[in-house]
Each structure stands twice: as C-alpha cells, then as structure tokens.
Amino acid sequence: MPIKILLARQIYDATGVPTVEVDMVTELGLFRVGVPSTDMKKLAEAVQLRDNNPSEYAGMGVAKAIKNINTIIAPELIKQNLEVTMQKEIDQFMIALDGTENKSRLGANAIMCVSLVVAKAGAAKKGVPLYRHISDMANVASIILPVPHITIIAGGTLSNNGLPFQEYMIMPTGASTFAEAMRIGSEIYHYVKNTVTAKYGPQTCFVSHTGGMSIPLESHRDALLLLTDAIKQCGYIGKAEISINASASDLYKDGAYDLEFKNPNSNPQDYMSSDKLAEVYLDNMKEFPVCSIEDGFEFDDWAAWSTLTLRTTGQLLGNDLTQTNVRRVGLAVEKKAGNAIALRLNQAGTLNEILESYKLLKSNGFGIAICDRWGDTDDLFLADLAVGLSAGQVRCGGPVRGERVGKYNQIIRIEEELGALSKYAGKNYRGQL
Secondary structure (H helix, E strand, C coil), X not given: CCCCEEEEEEEECCCCCEEEEEEEEECCEEEEEECCECCCCCCCCCCCCCCCCCCCHHHCCCHHHHHHHHHHHHHHXXXXXXCCCCHHHHHHHHHHHHCCCCCCCCCHHHHHXXXXXXXXXXHHHHCCCHHHHHHHHCCCCCCCECEEEEEEEECHHHCCCCCCCCEEEEECCCCCCHHHHHHHHHHHHHHHHHHHHHHHCHHHXXXXXXXXXXCCCCCHHHHHHHHHHHHHHCCCCCCCEEEEECCHHHCEECCEECXXXXXXXXXXXXXXXXXXXXXXXXXXXXXXXXXXXXXXXXXXXXXXXXXXXXXXXXXXXXXCCCCCCHHHHHHHHHHCCCCEEEEEHHHHCCHHHHHHHHXXXXXCCCEEEEECCCECCCCCHHHHHHHHCCCEEEEEECCCCHHHHHHHHHHHHHHHHHHHHCCECHHHCCCCC
C-alpha cells in the first residue's frame, strides 16, 4: 500500500506558534499528524526548521519546512514506492535525503511529521490500533498502561512565584487502573485549586503552558507541604506520590545552582553545589512522598547524576540530560546517570530513532517516560506511543487544556478497549520490581 498523496500545511501549536501538519492518503484513506513545537532548542536535539523571518511570526514560521515536505520529501518518498509498514526503511530514507547529522537541511519538524503519519497509515494497513503497531515495531510483548505525571503547580521559568523548580506533579502509583489514576489526579488538582482560590483569589490559579497553576508560594518546601496535605485531605495517602521536574539547567550558573535564579539580585554565595542540591532531593524523599526527581542537575553535570543514582532507589529521570538523542542516551547508560529517561516525539527526528533509544534503555534496566512539549498540539500520537511502548510513565501536563487532556482521554479509551487484558503499571512504573 504505497503512499498516494503527501501534503503538508502550517497549523498552530497550543502556544500559538506555527508548527507542521501532514496529510497522507493511501488506498485506505486519509491519515493526519501535527507535530509539537520545541519551546527552546537544546544542545543535542534535532533541528526544527524555522523561517527566521522577523516580519512574520517573530521568525517562527515553518514555510520552509512545509515546502521541503511538499517539494522534496513527498515526491522522492512516493517515487520509492515503499509500503507504509516499512517504518525503518522510510525513516532511514528521509535521514539520507536530509544528509545532515541533526536534520537541519529539511528540518526535524518536517521529517518527524512524515515519520509519524507513516506509522498511522502502517497501523491501518495491518488492521490494528496505532499502539499495537508501535508495540510490534518495538518488540513489546505485553501492553502496560502508564502512570501519569499530572502537573498541579507551576514554578521555575513557568511562573513568577518563588518556586525554583518548574513543575510539581502527582503520580497516582497506588491506583489500580489508569482511569482511577486520572480520577485521583483530577480530584487533587481541583482540591488545590479550590483551596488556593479561597485563600488568594481566582487569578492565582491561572495555568501555565503545561496546565500547572501559578500559585503564589515562596519556597520549594511550601509546594511540597501543600501537595502532601492535598493528598491527605483527598484520602489518597499511599495511592498518590509527588514528582518534581526541577529543570535544573535553568538554575545552573558558574558550576553551581542558584535556587533564587528569578531574583536578579541573588547572592552567588548562596548558590548550591551539586552535592548540596543532591541533599535537598534526598531530604525531600525522606520527609515527603516524593518518588521522582526529573532533571535534578544540569544536562552536562554527569558526575552529579551518577553519584546521586548510587545513593537512592527513588527515580532520577533524565529529560534535558539526553534530549532523545541516541548518543546521549548511550552515555547515560554507560555512566549510570539516573535510572529513567524521558523520550519526546520531536527531539529525535524520526519514530525509528525513538524506538532505538527505547530498546537501548529497556535492555539496560532504565525506566522510561513519554513526555509532552510546551508547544504541543491536539494530536494524540503521544498517548498511543506511551501505551505501545509499555513505557510505564507518561507526562502530558495538568488535567486541563485540550492538548493535555486529549492525550489522557485517549489512554482511557485504550484501557477500555483492552478490557480484561489491561494492566496498569502502578508501583512498577519503572519496571523496577
């Protein structure tokens, strides 16, 4: 079932920034995917092609990427007459067509969008749901539904409050189903919202790009106390734990970490060494129901990652650390830096490269979390990817905003479809049992 038509257009992501959408037509009909935008380019990410025309979209237009799909990728790929089930071959063909190490000629946004829509068409060709097609390609034997990281509070660069870290989340590890997990997360979210609204007013619960509330808290400890109390008041002690996305690269200055980085007059003498910051995380895990720390150190502070990994059984999740780059994933495995890694759709550039990182991590005992982006779209591919890989964890943001909730709702539908065959990762979200 070769490709008949491949057509790209510009759409908008959830932050109002242009991104790429592709339609693919085969004998079985129309398939469509929109890719998320990158909030900011990380060192090892594949390059999203932007127009860099300051008079349009502040330079963030994607007309060049669209043109590359319509005038280069589409005709050349159609000419190959490849079946849409040949994911690896199609992805490798596009990588070769681009000819650069970081996909900067054609654009990772262009290549990834085509890669994902091929997978959708491939699932239809096989007559299976998308998550089943993905599990087949990844050699996943048993489907496991992921534990969600549900964002409750926004801090760091997402808010002007006093919180140093970017997101404070709830992980319903004690739920028995994904649907129950979402109920727990939703109830805690709205309890916090109602409590804070009553105390500070409704404007203090306005949400960030990822759906977390920008609550006027002054310290990291205040956020942990608030969430711990919310878990207790909602009756979910033992069923819900706390996950922190520290996004520590934002705090990193001159070889140390400035937890007051939002204060232009912060004192360099108060900056923390990697060792002192590690003690903060360890103390948090002892005092509060904190089970996961994401991006606890700067992405090249490898020694800090490796040292803390030896000191805790809690989850240390690398996201900026590896940037869904196979080479950096390999370094994390080699250095035993962290014990879980995040994978993001638009960082690698093709679905096959995501599958390569997944297989490397799985064979070396690392946990895996499938994560969203600030500039996400309403496309649901991420949900099927998390289920298809039996990743154990998914992070889509808060239980608000359509581009976030849609992905959670898709996993609920898949759980219903699986019926008696459905299994929820629960406490085994990292595959550690």
